[in-house]
Amino acid sequence: MLKNILISALVAVFVTVGGIYLYDDLYAPKVYYVDIQTFMKNVSKAYVEKKITKSEMTKEVELFANWLKKQPNNRVVFAVDSVVAGGRKLVWKNSQHGNGEN
Secondary structure, three states, X not given: OHHHHHHHHHHHHHHHHHHHHHHHHHOOOEEEEEOHHHHHHHHHHHXXXXXXXXXXXXXXHHHXXXXXXXXXXXXXXXXXXXXXXXXXXXXXXOOOOOOOOO
């Protein structure tokens, strides 16, 4: 009898924790911010210093824009100058120029 209660409680805990995790990961709205100005400065600087061509600069900006568009629906993304407090920084890992912050 006690064994059945413990197994039921354990199953209930796993189902509850799993449900909360999935809700948080897939549905709960999250606020992020992105530093578009720094990204544009880094790409422009690389272009001015002739490290990249104009077509490479355009391609990098398009990749960045597409990356922003592909964010999950539960993410609200603001430009860094719009954020007053809170939120997590959204970091673009594909940056080939600058400090990779965007």
